[in-house]
Amino acid sequence: MPQTTKNITAMANAIRALAMDAVQQANSGHPGAPMGMADMAVALWGRHLRHHPAQPLWADRDRFVLSNGHASMLIYALLHLSGYDLSIDDLKAFRQMHSKTPGHPEVGVTPGVETTTGPLGQGITNAVGMALAEKLLATEFNRPGHAIVNHHTYAFLGDGCLMEGISHEAVALAGAWKLNKLIALYDDNGISIDGQVSPWFIDNTPQRFEACGWNVIGPVDGHDVDAVDGAITKAKLSAQNGESRPTLIVCKTHIGKGSPNRANTAKAHGEPLGGDEIKLTRETIGWSHDAFVIPDEVYADWNAKADGDALVADWNTRFEAYKALFPTEAAEFLRRMAGELPANFPEIAVEAVAAAHDKAETVASRKASQIALEFFTAAIPEMLGGSADLTGSNLTNTKSTPAFRVDATGAVVTTDGKPGRHINYGVREFGMAAIMNGVTLHGGYIPYAGTFLTFSDYSRNAIRMAALMKQRVIHVFTHDSIGLGEDGPTHQSVEHAASLRLIPGLDVWRPADTTETAVAWTIALANKHRPSALLLSRQNLPYAPKQDADVITQGAYVLAEPAEVGLKKKAVAVIIATGSEVQLALHAQAELAKRGVPVRVVSMPSTTVFDRQDVAYKKAVLPPKLPRVAVEAGVTDFWWKYGVDAVVGIDTYGESAPAGVLFKHFGLTPENVTATVLKVLAKKK
Numbered sequence: 001m002p003q004t005t006k007n008i009t010a011m012a013n014a015i016r017a018l019a020m021d022a023v024q025q026a027n028s029g030h031p032g033a034p035m036g037m038a039d040m041a042v043a044l045w046g047r048h049l050r051h052h053p054a055q056p057l058w059a060d061r062d063r064f065v066l067s068n069g070h071a072s073m074l075i076y077a078l079l080h081l082s083g084y085d086l087s088i089d090d091l092k093a094f095r096q097m098h099s100k101t102p103g104h105p106e107v108g109v110t111p112g113v114e115t116t117t118g119p120l121g122q123g124i125t126n127a128v129g130m131a132l133a134e135k136l137l138a139t140e141f142n143r144p145g146h147a148i149v150n151h152h153t154y155a156f157l158g159d160g161c162l163m164e165g166i167s168h169e170a171v172a173l174a175g176a177w178k179l180n181k182l183i184a185l186y187d188d189n190g191i192s193i194d195g196q197v198s199p200w201f202i203d204n205t206p207q208r209f210e211a212c213g214w215n216v217i218g219p220v221d222g223h224d225v226d227a228v229d230g231a232i233t234k235a236k237l238s239a240q241n242g243e244s245r246p247t248l249i250v251c252k253t254h255i256g257k258g259s260p261n262r263a264n265t266a267k268a269h270g271e272p273l274g275g276d277e278i279k280l281t282r283e284t285i286g287w288s289h290d291a292f293v294i295p296d297e298v299y300a301d302w303n304a305k306a307d308g309d310a311l312v313a314d315w316n317t318r319f320e321a322y323k324a325l326f327p328t329e330a331a332e333f334l335r336r337m338a339g340e341l342p343a344n345f346p347e348i349a350v351e352a353v354a355a356a357h358d359k360a361e362t363v364a365s366r367k368a369s370q371i372a373l374e375f376f377t378a379a380i381p382e383m384l385g386g387s388a389d390l391t392g393s394n395l396t397n398t399k400s401t402p403a404f405r406v407d408a409t410g411a412v413v414t415t416d417g418k419p420g421r422h423i424n425y426g427v428r429e430f431g432m433a434a435i436m437n438g439v440t441l442h443g444g445y446i447p448y449a450g451t452f453l454t455f456s457d458y459s460r461n462a463i464r465m466a467a468l469m470k471q472r473v474i475h476v477f478t479h480d481s482i483g484l485g486e487d488g489p490t491h492q493s494v495e496h497a498a499s500l501r502l503i504p505g506l507d508v509w510r511p512a513d514t515t516e517t518a519v520a521w522t523i524a525l526a527n528k529h530r531p532s533a534l535l536l537s538r539q540n541l542p543y544a545p546k547q548d549a550d551v552i553t554q555g556a557y558v559l560a561e562p563a564e565v566g567l568k569k570k571a572v573a574v575i576i577a578t579g580s581e582v583q584l585a586l587h588a589q590a591e592l593a594k595r596g597v598p599v600r601v602v603s604m605p606s607t608t609v610f611d612r613q614d615v616a617y618k619k620a621v622l623p624p625k626l627p628r629v630a631v632e633a634g635v636t637d638f639w640w641k642y643g644v645d646a647v648v649g650i651d652t653y654g655e656s657a658p659a660g661v662l663f664k665h666f667g668l669t670p671e672n673v674t675a676t677v678l679k680v681l682a683k684k685k
Helices: 004-025 030-046 069-082 088-092 122-141 158-164 165-176 206-210 225-240 276-285 294-302 305-325 326-337 345-359 365-378 429-442 455-470 496-501 515-524 550-554 579-594 615-621 637-642 659-665 672-684
Strands: 063-066 153-158 182-188 215-221 245-254 382-385 422-423 446-452 474-478 507-509 532-533 555-560 573-577 601-602 630-632 646-648
Touching: 004 030, 004 069, 004 088, 004 294, 030 069, 030 550, 063 122, 069 088, 069 153, 069 294, 088 646, 122 153, 122 165, 122 182, 122 326, 122 455, 153 158, 158 496, 165 206, 165 429, 165 579, 182 225, 206 215, 206 245, 206 446, 215 225, 215 496, 215 659, 245 382, 305 326, 305 637, 345 515, 365 474, 365 515, 382 429, 382 615, 429 455, 446 455, 455 474, 455 496, 474 515, 496 507, 496 637, 507 515, 507 601, 515 532, 515 550, 532 573, 550 555, 550 659, 550 672, 555 579, 573 579, 579 601, 579 630, 579 672, 615 659, 630 637, 630 672, 646 672
Parallel strands: 063 153, 153 182, 182 245, 215 245, 382 422, 382 446, 446 474, 474 532, 507 532, 573 601, 573 630, 630 646
Antiparallel strands: 555 601
């Protein structure tokens, strides 16, 4: 229900007061943006946002993303005032160790925060992923008269978000996909850390969005709650009346609104106002209350619990009616929104791994990945694939995942009532990665998508964010080494495997054959709270015979003992290898056997998984007293942490030539591995 002018003024000023008080107490933070966006927040949170503070994970809530995450005190103030489990003491602990109010919003730390934001541009891109997930789920589960998925995604964003290149990728895809339930509010204050942005930010933002297929409203006065409210209402009504485009609302604001000496300056952006300026600001806005004191009547105006109760009760009633008519679909919806795999997933995984083991095919690991995907995508309907314009190379498409398309009206094209499950992201690796983060944060889907490994650099910060947020996102990186051949050093990964392994919380797999690839997919899908990267070859890889596929799940295992090449002796050395180089290790083992030198071959498809194993297992695989040689077509520095005595690898960029020529040129041959082992053993003696 609309508030009176007096109430909305107090509601906005409560945000301003909390923002400047918390930043001052922490002696750190960004007061200006929360103060400038306070009226926008009153319009959205006070009049439109469908949410429930007591049930922050209610499935059909509207999603709100603060893309300009440095304005974190805005969302913390909103969550506290509207009744979430975020106390005034939590606000006083802003930016302190282990508090619920970290410097930038973090999902899983603060109830009501939908995504971790701070790296500018990624928040609006996450919002695109959330809006995409809503659109797909609505298509898949809604039935005539029974709309159990029907919510909006809102985002606040600033100049910095729009300067970041990722915003161009996200905005273009949102327009192409006609995400008409996505409403972005642009805090157009013209200020960044370095000052007035006009010398370096001259984009005509409304025209840019219109060119990308967006509906643009404004500019409106961002400090006029009724004007912002009217713009949001207009955006929602236009979508209901057939408008297929997402909406940008341009809100002209003043950073640090209310501060007599800091408003409209860069000094309001990223530092405390100071005690004297806060006192002046209180006088200017008519806020006579002490720091962190909010009047009961303001709390009452902000409290969203009663409205939340009504919204959730209404949805529960409608969902029960849906469940009575469509029990299978209702159960499936709840399972997927909970992030649980189908009950028969273990059987599916066993079937996929067993098939790979039994067939023992010689194929590229990218093809092995597609073979595994055929099993998994047929049985796991929430798998949502894609590629950054490299589908035919990444092989992320399957028979069960037709292309995602929308028609001229914005409706999702369906096959047998199901939307397409393979997304053509175009040449937009960073946007693809951050959109996948938004999709999984929304719930209902497990996103995976592919590009070349060398282009993981474009995606890297979004991959890091997935790991930080503990989200199940699966990256398929093919053409993983000099083995891709003639495309040359621009496309040949050398440092990328080692670099990705440095990201905490990211599982990195570089499988050697079809069975290891199937296991990698199994673990990636089962990891509900961890992203994964699968590094896959362009070239064919022979199958590596193995007795037991279960041990692959440990990240590294003994692939071949000396006895398997005819030597009844204990190993005197260990060769560790990954991916395509496992075959080099096996050939070197055979050559060494001819010379009476027994060695063990350890395949290590996932160093990150192996690192989590207990000490006993690690010692069993890599006996402490045995010399070790690592073999991988990449930089050598990474391998020294495993106590190796030598590394056969590449510490330069590649060359443009056929793969076989390159492996020989760079010394990635059985002969060189053999010679390296013999040299290590001679030195040990």
